[in-house]
Amino acid sequence: MRKRPMDAREKLAEAARERGSSLAALSRMLHRNPTYLQQYISKGSPRKLEEEDRRKLAQFLGVDEADLGAPQEFSRDSRASGPWVDVPRLDIDASAGPGASAAQEIPFDAFRFSRRWLKEHGLDAGALSAIRVVGDSMEPLLREGDEVLVNRTPRPFRDGVHVVRLDESLLVKRVAAKGRGRFTLLSENDAYPGIDLAADEFAIIGRVVWKSGRV
Secondary structure, X not given: OOOOOOOHHHHHHXXXXXXXXXXXXXXXXXXXXXXHHHHHHXXXXXXXXXXXXXXXXXXXXXXXXXXXXXXXXXXXXXXXXXXEEEEEEEEEEEEXXXXXXXXXXXXEEEEEEEHHHHHHOOOOHHHEEEEEEEOOOOOXXXXXXXXXXXXXXXXXXXXXXXXXXXXXXXXXXEEXXXXXXXXXXXXXXXXXXXXXXXXXXXXXXXXXXXXXXXX
């Protein structure tokens, strides 16, 4: 027996589950009441998402706008040849210092990149996000207030600057493999000593591939 195709509400609920995002957090991302999306999915109110809400959700969840009820002309395939792509700026700090608490992955804005530039650098827009740097341990490479583009595409590890989760903190550090399953988190600022860890004591969120900052 054939399964019936999922409608836009069901696809939204599934995409949120796969991303690990609560409907309340996604509603707040849209600057809506925390129950907004729950009511949309379970009660059909509103009947359809507003265009701007739908665009933000599709971008954040990495799905086609058509999956969320958009007309076909809004689909990802129909826009694939467009020259620009938006990468979300997340309301998250990665510490270049004592440690920033992990926060909700809620975009508040976006950087617009050339699709061609991303392709030339082997980057997938759906696996990218931008977060702020706080602290001075990565100076002069990264300064407080800089924003870094984090590539979350799963790839074999190689030394470089990464955003990592250590306990409940997010750090931006140069990560170097020492062998036998051990790593060192290194700062650019000599005032900060390296941190030696086993592989299971921290998690690599993604590699830093670009930075922005004031001159």
